Amino acid sequence: MPRISPTRYAMLRLLERERQIKSPGPVITISREYGCPSKPIAERVTRLINESGVKEKWHWISKEILEESARRLGLSPREIRHIFEYRSRSFLEDLLISQEKKRYYHSDWAIRKAVGEVIRATAMEGRVIIVGRAGAALTRDIPASLHVRLIAPIEWRIEQVARHHQISREEAEKRIRELDKKRKEFMEHYLKRPFDDTLFDVIFNCSTLSQEEIAGAIFRLAQIKELVRLPSSHLSAV
Numbered sequence: 001m002p003r004i005s006p007t008r009y010a011m012l013r014l015l016e017r018e019r020q021i022k023s024p025g026p027v028i029t030i031s032r033e034y035g036c037p038s039k040p041i042a043e044r045v046t047r048l049i050n051e052s053g054v055k056e057k058w059h060w061i062s063k064e065i066l067e068e069s070a071r072r073l074g075l076s077p078r079e080i081r082h083i084f085e086y087r088s089r090s091f092l093e094d095l096l097i098s099q100e101k102k103r104y105y106h107s108d109w110a111i112r113k114a115v116g117e118v119i120r121a122t123a124m125e126g127r128v129i130i131v132g133r134a135g136a137a138l139t140r141d142i143p144a145s146l147h148v149r150l151i152a153p154i155e156w157r158i159e160q161v162a163r164h165h166q167i168s169r170e171e172a173e174k175r176i177r178e179l180d181k182k183r184k185e186f187m188e189h190y191l192k193r194p195f196d197d198t199l200f201d202v203i204f205n206c207s208t209l210s211q212e213e214i215a216g217a218i219f220r221l222a223q224i225k226e227l228v229r230l231p232s233s234h235l236s237a238v
Helices: 006-020 038-050 063-072 077-084 091-100 108-125 135-139 154-165 169-191 211-224
Strands: 027-032 059-061 128-131 145-151 202-205
Touching: 027 038, 027 135, 027 211, 038 059, 038 128, 038 211, 077 108, 108 128, 108 135, 108 169, 128 135, 135 145, 135 169, 145 211, 154 169, 202 211
Parallel strands: 027 128, 027 145, 059 128, 145 202
Antiparallel strands: none
16 A cells, blocks of 8 residues: 655645535735734734634734644645745755655645645634735635735835844845745745735735724724624624
8 A cells, every 4th residue: 555645644634624614714814015014913903803702712823833834744844944935945955855855855846835735724714814925815715804915115114124124225125125026926826827916805005004003904894894793792892
């Protein structure tokens, strides 16, 4: 009998569980241009939802939890780190990993496929906010979903990145342009078509709206779309 790899076995389990879910979601995805504050906003939205009196709590995830999910599929953190940094493995990295794991070596395509399936399965289970990782591209067909994009003028983002990372404006601009390009390519890998803003339900300008204002608006939209249903005792306060 042919032996099935741990990764393949885990993915079959995830896909089987996905097929058993009749009403996938709800899920919120947050995409951003580099330099916009997605994680603080995701944290605020999660807190607003959970403090509103909902019966089942929500959570938000980003690369740390997804890396852990990938490890549970048989992928080491080192094997997937380059995917989350939006780069290809070097020849030396490929050589070292292939020598260490001759039986279960994973190509970049296989890693992206596994990460995508983990994101998809997480979204199907619902009550989650997915930050980045092409979440919108992977979950756009789920009816109970809301897809958010955060943008800001390049000059505003340069200021934010330069101050946060204590680097020059020139280096900040270079980093922004490189990462925006790589994130677009990462999204297009799952979209199978050119990226455009019609993928999202709503776009917020982080240079003119505060994090609190954006989080509050997302929370309200989640209610309008009935992703979050408040107890009757809380409705009058909204």
